Amino acid sequence: MKYGYHARRSKFIDGQKMNTFAEIFKIVEKVPVGKVATYGNIADMAGTLNPRIVGYALSSLNSDSDIPWHRIVNRHGEISSRDGDGPWLQRELLESEGVVFTKKGRINMNVYRWGG
DNA sequence: CAGTTGACAAGTA
DNA sequence: TTACTTGCCAACT
Numbered sequence: 001m002k003y004g005y006h007a008r009r010s011k012f013i014d015g016q017k018m019n020t021f022a023e024i025f026k027i028v029e030k031v032p033v034g035k036v037a038t039y040g041n042i043a044d045m046a047g048t049l050n051p052r053i054v055g056y057a058l059s060s061l062n063s064d065s066d067i068p069w070h071r072i073v074n075r076h077g078e079i080s081s082r083d084g085d086g087p088w089l090q091r092e093l094l095e096s097e098g099v100v101f102t103k104k105g106r107i108n109m110n111v112y113r114w115g116g
Numbered sequence: 117c118a119g120t121t122g123a124c125a126a127g128t129a
Numbered sequence: 130t131t132a133c134t135t136g137c138c139a140a141c142t
Contacts, residue, residue: 020139020140021139021140038124038125039123039124039125040124040125040126043124043125048138049137049138049139050124050125050136050137050138050139051124051125052121052122052123052124052125052137052138052139053122053124053137053138053139053140054123054124055123055124056121056122056123056124056138056139056140056141057123057139057140058123059122059123060140072123073123074123074124074125075124075125075126079123080123080124081123082122082123086123087123090123
């Protein structure tokens, strides 16, 4: 599965019409505990999105959101959140779910990556 | 309506 | 392996 941008904008998932952000959140919600997904993963599953849009959508969430935003990392298995307590909180949450970080602060994607 | 932005990814060196 | 460049596109201004 390559990182391909789909030309069509499918705003339909499971036969229901919904906006772009909702699509993203719906996918993110499916990431199981103890696993992580990349922005590209979510974008690909959503069917049409640029991975940037995924980050954009997640950035609109609060830290206490019901969406497991912390399970989304970049392709290198690194935390990409911006500033504030975001990055630290994300790592805390992941470690509390059993995700192990390397000394460089990266995640072994071969083990924890979800999808497929 | 026309830029600009951004929690990215892939390719290349 | 890291660092830099290019392509993306919805939301924002």
